[in-house]
Amino acid sequence: MNKPLGKKCPCGGGKYAKCCEPFHLGKALPRTPEELMRSRYSAYARGLADYVATSWHPSTLPKNFSLDDNPQWLQLQLIATGTHGNRGYVHFKAYFQIDDDIGVMEEQSHFVREDGRWYYLEGEVQD
Ligand SMILES: [Zn+2]
Incomplete structure (x- = not known):
């Protein structure tokens, strides 16, 4: 008999309910x-614009942020990550699809921790 195990998390970390969903629902805060x-x-993959906006540091959040031209996100690949005090970074590649075209974005993202909570600060796109 087939037994459903639940939705897969878009980030590739296993079951959505045990991976990113608690963060999206506000039941837990990311620790790293x-x-x-x-x-x-x-x-981004699930179109949760509010979560993207509230996890973005207010000082760098674009005005009128929306996911209107959000592509279809296919896969996340982490390359490196590190933390130093209240600063951290993640180097990653994210694969996406627009119509029939597949693309990849490579970025080094910077994060800052304030009052125990991590925020996305800014990113450098790598060519
Ligand atoms: Zn996840």
Whole structure:
């Protein structure tokens, strides 16, 4: 008999309910830049604009942020991550699809922790 195991998390970390969903529902806070990065990727993949916006540091959040031109996100690949005090980074590649075209974005994202909570600060796209 087939037994459903639940939805897969877009970030590739296993079951959604045990991976990024608690963050998206506000039941838990990411403890590391990597967890925040994964949850933000999953939020992009699931079209959760509010989560993307609230996990973005207010000082760098674009005005009128929306996911209107959000591509279809296919896969997240983490390359490196590190934390130093209240600063952290994640180097990653994210694969996406627009119509029939597949693309990849490679970025080094920077994170900052304030009052025990991690925020996305800014990213450098790598060519
Ligand atoms: Zn996840």
